[in-house]
Amino acid sequence: MSLRSLILLIINGLVFLVVVILSITFYNQFSHVIDDRILQQLNSIKTLKKIQIENLIQTEWHNFSENPTSTCFGDSLNISMSKKQFPVSGIYDLTKYHKQNKTSIGLVLVDSNQIKLNVIPYDKIKSILLERTGMGNTGESYLVGDDYNMRSQSRFFPKKTPFSILVKTEGVLNGLSSESGRGIYKDYRGIDVYGVYSTVNLSNLKLVILSEIDKSEVKAPLEALKSRLLGLIGIIMLVAIVLSLFLSRIIANPIINMKNSLKIMADGDYTQTNEFVKNSNEIKEMFLALDNLKKSLQGAVNFSNEIGEMNLNALYLPKSNSDLLGKSLIKMRNKLIEFRNNENKHRINTKRQLVDGLENERRRLSRELHDGIGPLLTSLKFYIENNIESKTQQQEMKTIVDNTISEIRLMSNALMPSTLDDFGIGAALTNFIESINKSSSIHIDFEDLTNKNNTKLTKNQEINIFRISQELINNALKHGNPKNIKITLSEFDDFISLFYFDDGNGFNLDTVKLGSGIINMKERVEICKGEIQITSKSGNTTFEIELPIEDHEDH
Template structure:
C-alpha cells in the first residue's frame, strides 16, 4: 500500500523529528519519524499516535488544574470574607463612635478590642478616650454643682481639657475661699460693731440713766411727808433701776469682761434659774493644758450660750436645763440640753425654715470655725452641741 503522508515524505527526505501532521486517514496525529541508514534500502521508521489520544493526559491535567484553581479561588474568597467582615465591623464600630463623639455624645458601652492588632490598639485607645471623657464630664458636672474638692487625674500631662478644668476648679476654689474670708470679715465686722454698740448702750445706761435714777432715789428718800406715795414711787423706781441693770447686764455683762467665761455663764445660768424656776445645772471643765481664750472668742461663745438659753426658755416648755462646757487643749465644746417638748427637725427645716436665734448661733459657730449640731425629737427635748477647734486658724480668724 502506498502511503503518501507528510511524515513519510519528511522521513524519506532525511528530515528527522516529531511533528504534528495529518495521517492518511485525515486525522491529526503526533508523528515521529527517522530514515534508516541501510545501504541499498530507502527505508524510514514512522511512529504515529492520534493527537487526541496523545493529549488526553494533558487535557485531564488541564481540567484538574482548572478545578484546583477554581477551588483555590473559592477558598481565598471565603477566607477573605471571613477576615474582612469582622474587620469591617470593627471599623464600622470605630466610625460610629467617632460620629457620636463629633456630636458631643459619649457611647454607653465600650467596644470589644478583639485581636490586639493595629485596629485593636485603636479600639483600646478609643475606649480609654471615652473613659477619660466620661470622667472629665463627671468632673465638670461636679464643678458646676460646687463640689470643688472632687479629685481628678488628667489623662496625661498634655490633657488640654482636663488641665483646663483643673485650672478652672482651682480658680473657683480660690474665689470661693476669698469670698468666705470676705464674708467672715464682714460678719466679724458686724458682730464687732454689735458688741461695741452693746458696750456703748450698756455704759450709757449705767453711767447716764442709772446715775440719774439713783439720784432721783436719793431725792425721794429725802422728801418728808406723803409716806404712801413716796413708797409707791420708790417701789417703781427700784424696779426701774433693776430693769436698767438687767438690760445693761444682758447687753454686756461686766462679769464676762472682769472674771471670764466660766463666771459669766454660771451667772447666766443662776439668773435663768431664778427667773424661770427651772433646775439649771452648769458644769465647766478646763484642762490644765488648754490654751487661754481670746476676749473675742469668749464673747462669741457667751452669745451662743445666751441665745441657746433664751430659745429654750421661749420655746422648750422645759423644767430642766443642763449647760456643759469642756475646755480641752484642742477644742472647746458647749452642750446645752433641756427636757422640753422637742420638735421634728425635718419638719422644722422644710416648713418653718430656720429661726433667727438658731441662725445667729450657727453663724457665730461657723465664724469661729466650729461645728454646729442640733438634736431634737418630739417629746424628748433638745440638745445643742457647739464644737470649736483651737489652734492658729482660730486665732487668725478672730484676729481678722
C-alpha cells in the same frame, strides 16, 4: 474621593498594568519567535527546492551534453527562435520564445554550427515546486524570471499560464539584485506574506526561487493567542475587581466605622457603644485606642459634670502626663475649690462682722443705760432727797426712781452683761443662770470649768458662748418645758466645750422649725470655726458645742 474607590482604583490599576505589560511582552516574544521559525522553515524549504532545481537542471544538462540527441530544432518544442540567438552553449530561459509561453528551460549545445536544443520537462520542475510538505495551507514555492514573470505554476491560479502572472514583488526585486534574503511583503496577489528568496544562477539562466506563506496563516495562532490573552485579562480583571472590592471592604469598613465614631464624638456624644468587626491586629488596637479615648473623655465629662454640680471633692486622675484636658479640669476644680473657700471665708467674715457690729452696738447701748442713765437717775434721787420737803412725797418719788434704776439694770444686763467684759464668760453665765433660777420653776445646773484668771478665750468667743447659752435656755423655756437643765462649760488647752442637757419634750431635728434659734447658734459656732452636735428625744436633749482655742489671738 472615598477611601474605597481609591483602593479599588489603585489595586485594579496595578493589576491591569501588570497583566497588560505581561501580555504584550509575551505576545511580542511569541510573535517574534513564530516569525523566526516560519522564516527559517521557509528558508530551508526554499534552499531544498533550489538545490533540487539546480540538481535537476545540472543532471539534464549533463545528460544532454553526453548524448545530445535532440529532436529537431524548434517545432516539436514549440519554440520559435532562430539559431543565431544562441552564440554559445548553455542553459537558457526560453519561456518568452515559447508559443504558449509555457515555461521552458532550454539546454543549448553549440557545436560547430550545429545547434542542439532541448527543454527540461516542465513537469519535473513543477513536481519539485509543487511538493508542499511543511507549507501549510497557503505556502508555495515558485520561480520567477528576470522579466518578473512567473515561471512555475501558481498554487492560487493553477489554470493561468505562469508566464502571464507578473510578480514584481519586494522578494523578486531583492532576489534578482542580490543572492538571497527574507522578509514580509506583499506578494503578486497583493497579500502580505512571509517570504524567502534567492537567485538560481546557472550559465545563462537567471531565476529567482521564492517560498512564501500567507501572513494570515502564520498569524492565526497569534490571533488565537491574542484573543485568549484578552479573555484572560478580562477574567483576571474581573477577579481582581471582585477581590479588591472585598479587600477594600475589609480595609475601608473599620476606617469608615472609626470615622463615624469619631464624627459622633466630635459632635460631643461620648456614650455610643457600637460594636465593630475588627479583622486585624492594627484595627483592633485602633479601636482599643478609640475606646480608651472614649473612656477618658467620658471620665472627663463625668468629672466636669461633678464640677458643674459643685461636687468639688470628685476625684480625677489625668490619664497621662500629656492629658491636657484632664489637667485643665483639675486646675479648674482647684480654682473652684479655692474660690469656694474664699467665698466661705468671706461669708463667715461678713457674718462675723455683722455679729460683731451687733454685739458692739448692744454693748454700747448696755453701757449707756447702765453707766449713763443709771447715774443720772441716782443724781435725781439725791436731788429729791435734798429738795423735797414732804417726807411721804420724797419716799414715793425715791421708790419710783429705784424701780426705774432696777428696770434699767435688767435691760442693760439683757443687752450685754458688763460682767462678761469684766469677769468673763463663767461669771456672766453664772449670773444669768442665777437670775433665771430665781424667776422660774426650772432648775438649771451650771458647772463652770473655765480658767478664771488666765483664760485663752477671746472676747468674741465668750460673747458667742454666752449668746448660744442664752439661746439654748430661752428655747428650752419657750418650747421644751423641762424640769432640769444641766450646762457644763469646760475649758481645755486647745478647745472649750459647752455641753447642754435638758429633760424636756425634745424635738425632731428634721422637722423642727429652724427659726432664728438653732440657725443663730449654728452661725455663731461657724464664726468661731467650731462644731455643734445635736441629739434630741423626749426627756433627753443634748447640744455639744466645741470651739477651738488658738494660742495667739486673731481679733
